[in-house]
Amino acid sequence: MGLFGSAHPIDPAQAQQDYVRLLGQGEQVHAAYLLVRDTILLTDRRLIFIDKQGITGKKTEYHSVPYRSITHFSVETAGTFDLDAELKLWISGNPVPIEKTFTKGVDIYEVQAILSHFTAR
Numbered sequence: 001m002g003l004f005g006s007a008h009p010i011d012p013a014q015a016q017q018d019y020v021r022l023l024g025q026g027e028q029v030h031a032a033y034l035l036v037r038d039t040i041l042l043t044d045r046r047l048i049f050i051d052k053q054g055i056t057g058k059k060t061e062y063h064s065v066p067y068r069s070i071t072h073f074s075v076e077t078a079g080t081f082d083l084d085a086e087l088k089l090w091i092s093g094n095p096v097p098i099e100k101t102f103t104k105g106v107d108i109y110e111v112q113a114i115l116s117h118f119t120a121r
Helices: 012-018 108-119
Strands: 008-010 029-035 038-043 046-053 059-066 070-076 085-091 098-102
Touching (some): 008 012, 012 029, 029 108, 038 108, 070 108
Antiparallel strands (some): 029 038, 038 046, 046 059, 070 085, 085 098
């Protein structure tokens, strides 16, 4: 699942309202990021990748990744010349990681902390 561009944070409460139909009963959005037309939600149960497709963006793919299926992940912080941070997620049964890029406005340590908390259960 390749997305181009860089993600920046959006208000989790607003994402909770905008995507309430995707969420299970009692499921809470802890962090949300917008990437051009696509969205990444980190809930208390899973990661949700919302991929707007086509020229009009009316067709949408919702990719749900339960935290229990993440075998490992890595984060790469922004550097002096490379201002973007990167996240790689390895999902059980898939040798190719899901890769996402975040702008310098995203606290990659927050993303890492949420993933650590929910994958360690």
